[in-house]
Amino acid sequence: xxxxxxxxxxxxxxxxxxxxxxxxxxxxxxxxxxxxxxxxxxxxxxxxxxxxxxxxxxxxxxxxxxxxxxxxxxxxxxxxxxxxxxxxxxxxxxxxxxxxxxxxxxxxxxxxxxxxxxxxxxxxxxxxxxxxxxxxxxxxxxxxxxxxxxxxxxxxxxxxxxxxxxxxxxxxxxxxxxxxxxxxxxxxxxxxxxxxxxxxxxxxxxxxxxxxxxxxxxxxxx
Amino acid sequence: xxxxxxxxxxxxxxxxxxxxxxxxxxxxxxxxxxxxxxxxxxxxxxxxxxxxxxxxxxxxxxxxxxxxxxxxxxxxxxxxxx
Numbered sequence: 001x002x003x004x005x006x007x008x009x010x011x012x013x014x015x016x017x018x019x020x021x022x023x024x025x026x027x028x029x030x031x032x033x034x035x036x037x038x039x040x041x042x043x044x045x046x047x048x049x050x051x052x053x054x055x056x057x058x059x060x061x062x063x064x065x066x067x068x069x070x071x072x073x074x075x076x077x078x079x080x081x082x083x084x085x086x087x088x089x090x091x092x093x094x095x096x097x098x099x100x101x102x103x104x105x106x107x108x109x110x111x112x113x114x115x116x117x118x119x120x121x122x123x124x125x126x127x128x129x130x131x132x133x134x135x136x137x138x139x140x141x142x143x144x145x146x147x148x149x150x151x152x153x154x155x156x157x158x159x160x161x162x163x164x165x166x167x168x169x170x171x172x173x174x175x176x177x178x179x180x181x182x183x184x185x186x187x188x189x190x191x192x193x194x195x196x197x198x199x200x201x202x203x204x205x206x207x208x209x210x211x212x213x214x215x216x217x218x219x220x221x222x
Numbered sequence: 223x224x225x226x227x228x229x230x231x232x233x234x235x236x237x238x239x240x241x242x243x244x245x246x247x248x249x250x251x252x253x254x255x256x257x258x259x260x261x262x263x264x265x266x267x268x269x270x271x272x273x274x275x276x277x278x279x280x281x282x283x284x285x286x287x288x289x290x291x292x293x294x295x296x297x298x299x300x301x302x303x304x
Contacts (some may be wrong), residue, residue: 083244
C-alpha cells in the first residue's frame with residue numbers, strides 16, 4: 001500500500017515545513033508525493049483510497065485541510081469516506097484537530113493526529129531555499145518529524161504522539177529564546193490524537209542520506 | 223534567567239483586546255524585540271492557518287504593528303505566551 005504525502009509549497013510556512021518533510025520523511029516513502037502544484041484535490045482523490053497512511057502538511061481551518069494555494073483537499077462533509085477509511089492520518093495544519101480529525105475518525109479512519117489551534121513557529125526567512133537547516137524552525141518542526149518517523153517505523157500512533165510531545169518538552173527546556181519556547185509549548189498543548197492509539201502501519205525502510213538535498217528554487221508568493 | 227521584557231509582554235497580553243491594551247502590548251513587544259538576543263538573520267513568525275485576518279508570515283519586528291491593529295492576532299499572541 002502506498003503512502004500519500006500531501007505537501008503545499010507556496011509561502012514561507014509551507015516552504016519551511018515541506019522542506020523538513022522533504023529532507024527527513026519523503027525518502028522513506030513510496031513515490032506518491034503530492035508536492036507543490038500536485039497538492040490538489042483531484043490527485044488526492046485518485047491516490048488516497050489505496051493508501052494505508054496519509055501525511056498532510058498545508059494550511060488549515062477547523063473543518064478544512066488545504067493544499068497548494070489554499071485549494072481544498074479535505075473538508076468536513078465534502079469528501080468520500082473511502083479516502084480516509086482504514087487509514088492512519090497525520091495532518092500538520094492549523095486547527096484540523098477541532099472538527100476534521102474527529103470527522104475522519106467518524107468516517108472510518110483508524111486514527112487522526114492534528115492540532116486544536118494554530119500551528120506556529122519561528123523560522124529564518126533567509127533560509128527558505130534550504131529550510132531543513134533552519135535551527136529556529138527545527139525547535140518546533142523537529143518533534144513533528146520525529147513523530148512521523150515513529151509512525152513510519154511501524155509503531156503505534158499513540159507512541160508517535162508521545163514522541164512528538166517529548167520532543168517539544170526537551171526542546172522547550174533547552175530553548176533560550178522566550179518567544180520560540182512559547183511557540184513550542186503552544187504546539188505541544190494543541191497536539192491531539194483521535195481514534196485508536198494502537199493503530200499502526202506497515203513499517204517503511206529506514207534510509208539515511210549521506211548528503212543534504214539541493215536548495216529549493218521554486219518561487220514563493222510574497 | 224527570564225527575560226524581563228518578555229514577562230512584561232505576557233502581563234500586557236493578559237488584558238482584553240481594547241485599542242489601549244493592544245497599544246500597550248505592542249510597545250512591550252517592541253521592547254522585547256530590542257532585548258532579544260539575535261538568533262537567525264530574518265526571524266519570522268509563521269503559521270499554517272487559513273482564512274485568518276493576520277498574515278501567515280510576520281517578521282518579528284512587524285509583530286508589534288500587527289498586535290496593535292489586529293485584535294485576532296492579539297488574541298493569538300495571548301494564547302501563545304500564556
